[in-house]
Amino acid sequence: MDLGAVTNHSTLHAKPSGLVLQYGTAGFRTNAEHLDHIMYRMGLLAVLRSKQMKATIGVMVTASHNPEEDNGVKLVDPLGEMLAPSWEEHATRLANAEEQDLQRVLVDISESEAVDLQQDAFVVIGRDTRPSSEKLSHSVIDGVTVLGGQFHDYGLLTTPQLHYMVYCRNTSGRYGKATIEGYYQKLSKAFVELTKQASCSGDEYRSLKVDCANGIGALKLKEMQHYFSQGLLVQLFNDGTKGKLNHLCGADFVKSHQKPPEGMEMKSNERCCSFDGDADRIVYYYLDADGQFHLIDGDKIAALISSFLKDLLLEIGESLDIGVVQTAYANGSSTLYLEEVMKVPVYCTKTGVKHLHHKAQEFDIGVYFEANGHGTALFSKAVEVKIKQLAKELEDNKGKAAKMLENIIDLFNQAAGDAISDMLVIEAILALKGLTVQQWDALYMDLPNRQLKVKVADRRVISTTDAERQVVTPPGLQEAISDLVKKYKLSRAFVRPSGTEDVVRVYAEADSQENADSLAHEVSLAVFQLAGGIGERPTPNF
Numbered sequence: 140m141d142l143g144a145v146t147n148h149s150t151l152h153a154k155p156s157g158l159v160l161q162y163g164t165a166g167f168r169t170n171a172e173h174l175d176h177i178m179y180r181m182g183l184l185a186v187l188r189s190k191q192m193k194a195t196i197g198v199m200v201t202a203s204h205n206p207e208e209d210n211g212v213k214l215v216d217p218l219g220e221m222l223a224p225s226w227e228e229h230a231t232r233l234a235n236a237e238e239q240d241l242q243r244v245l246v247d248i249s250e251s252e253a254v255d256l257q258q259d260a261f262v263v264i265g266r267d268t269r270p271s272s273e274k275l276s277h278s279v280i281d282g283v284t285v286l287g288g289q290f291h292d293y294g295l296l297t298t299p300q301l302h303y304m305v306y307c308r309n310t311s312g313r314y315g316k317a318t319i320e321g322y323y324q325k326l327s328k329a330f331v332e333l334t335k336q337a338s339c340s341g342d343e344y345r346s347l348k349v350d351c352a353n354g355i356g357a358l359k360l361k362e363m364q365h366y367f368s369q370g371l372l373v374q375l376f377n378d379g380t381k382g383k384l385n386h387l388c389g390a391d392f393v394k395s396h397q398k399p400p401e402g403m404e405m406k407s408n409e410r411c412c413s414f415d416g417d418a419d420r421i422v423y424y425y426l427d428a429d430g431q432f433h434l435i436d437g438d439k440i441a442a443l444i445s446s447f448l449k450d451l452l453l454e455i456g457e458s459l460d461i462g463v464v465q466t467a468y469a470n471g472s473s474t475l476y477l478e479e480v481m482k483v484p485v486y487c488t489k490t491g492v493k494h495l496h497h498k499a500q501e502f503d504i505g506v507y508f509e510a511n512g513h514g515t516a517l518f519s520k521a522v523e524v525k526i527k528q529l530a531k532e533l534e535d536n537k538g539k540a541a542k543m544l545e546n547i548i549d550l551f552n553q554a555a556g557d558a559i560s561d562m563l564v565i566e567a568i569l570a571l572k573g574l575t576v577q578q579w580d581a582l583y584m585d586l587p588n589r590q591l592k593v594k595v596a597d598r599r600v601i602s603t604t605d606a607e608r609q610v611v612t613p614p615g616l617q618e619a620i621s622d623l624v625k626k627y628k629l630s631r632a633f634v635r636p637s638g639t640e641d642v643v644r645v646y647a648e649a650d651s652q653e654n655a656d657s658l659a660h661e662v663s664l665a666v667f668q669l670a671g672g673i674g675e676r677p678t679p680n681f
């Protein structure tokens with residue numbers, strides 16, 4: 140490995156002076172103009188990680204739901220999961236090293252992680268549709284090749300497709316073929332099999348409107364739709380031909396503004412959904428007969444999926460251990476419904492899919508979703524083998540249920556939350572159960588809630604515990620929040636520093652929208668006063 144070349148080459152990818160970035164909840168993210176050196180360095184780091192793990196590592200160039208001018212990068216570990224936390228620290232250190240220190244930092248990382256430098260390295264790269272992504276992905280490739288790593292550039296991919304490719308490559312193709320056709324075929328085959336079993340295949344279940352956030356999801360759905368068109372017709376909006384990425388559309392916009400995206404023609408009671416900019420999140424919604432908007436978020440998706448899986452297991456006669464994993468942002472009604480009505484255990488982790496994914500791996504079947512629509516279901520290897528066996532052995536209704544489960548397992552992306560895969564799972568379940576979007580929505584009523592952001596001088600002054608539901612520092616803030624919460628009914632509130640934006644996030648829910656709004660505003664003021672707010676004091680106008 141020629142470390143000298145690293146420094147010579149790094150001058151081509153100069154670090155802007157004074158810029159300090161951190162590997163956050165979803166890698167590095169900032170304005171695309173400041174990211175060239177980060178991409179190069181993440182190429183270098185991916186090679187070290189690949190050598191250490193003796194496996195293929197993924198690098199995805201995307202900034203998901205951020206504005207089009209931003210970009211970002213994250214590394215994908217061998218089984219398609221997010222990068223291990225100790226390597227996130229290496230990533231931050233490498234990203235912020237001065238050019239003359241790069242070699243030393245690389246040597247330090249290699250030594251502390253016992254990286255065998257003689258080992259081969261292989262890195263796969265994917266990128267979203269941002270104008271800056273292509274050039275930035277070439278900088279990643281520069282980093283990979285300067286350390287002698289081999290690579291495959293998949294070009295345009297959704298984030299979960301890159302996770303899938305990494306997983307396939309590191310499981311010798313047992314999970315699926317590591318090609319875009321392999322992905323389309325695996326998912327579509329499972330979906331078409333499932334929908335064939337649906338007795339109600341009326342038109343209502345066959346068509347869906349999809350807002351693609353003007354992002355990569357549109358390209359990939361266009362390529363894929365003929366593979367599954369037997370079971371579902373999709374009508375694409377915000378497909379990137381006119382609008383700007385994530386601008387007034389996409390899953391993040393719909394979830395946070397609780398209103399329909401621009402550019403979508405909605406008729407009452409039609410099922411619609413939105414992807415985010417890199418197609419790893421999905422939310423559903425519809426307009427009722429009075430034209431009122433109803434959002435069906437990640438929590439209700441988790442409820443639909445876990446109730447379907449539970450029913451199938453009951454039919455097959457297998458008692459497997461199902462767990463649902465949420466974050467503090469999960470609506471209180473969803474947690475109550477899952478625990479009290481469905482009788483499934485619910486666990487809360489810190490924000491960020493790596494935490495949810497990790498927890499979900501503890502169960503035979505782990506369903507995890509963030510309220511914003513990022514999630515999937517994980518099945519243990521033993522369960523997968525058992526269900527395949529039962530699908531062959533069992534007959535009649537039990538056999539049918541086992542085959543459904545076998546196909547559902549294939550339909551879920553086991554590496555990461557995936558808008559396309561989740562969309563097909565949801566569509567299959569609705570068709571199989573004969574549920575309309577309104578019936579699905581009626582599983583439970585969301586508690587009114589409000590999310591706000593507060594700007595502070597240094598958001599790191601806020602530290603939390605209990606899966607981010609309680610503040611530890613600064614002193615007095617938790618007491619203030621607890622006192623405010625007591626003023627309202629069915630209320631809950633918490634604050635945490637964001638891992639992707641320079642803000643403190645505030646969440647509140649209560650018995651009415653007015654009360655949720657007031658509580659969120661009062662908590663924002665407490666944060667502003669006790670955690671060093673900057674700029675204007677929060678106002679109650681949202």
Ligand SMILES: CC(=O)N[C@H]1[C@@H](OP(=O)(O)O)O[C@H](CO)[C@@H](O)[C@@H]1O
Nearest residue numbers: 164165491492509511637638639640
């Ligand atoms: C409240 C919220 O939606 N937070 C999002 C957001 O994280 P923050 O750490 O809250 O900025 O971006 C993450 C990455 O996309 C996503 O996993 C998470 O759910």
Ligand SMILES: [Mg+2]
Nearest residue numbers: 203415417419
């Ligand atoms: Mg995303």
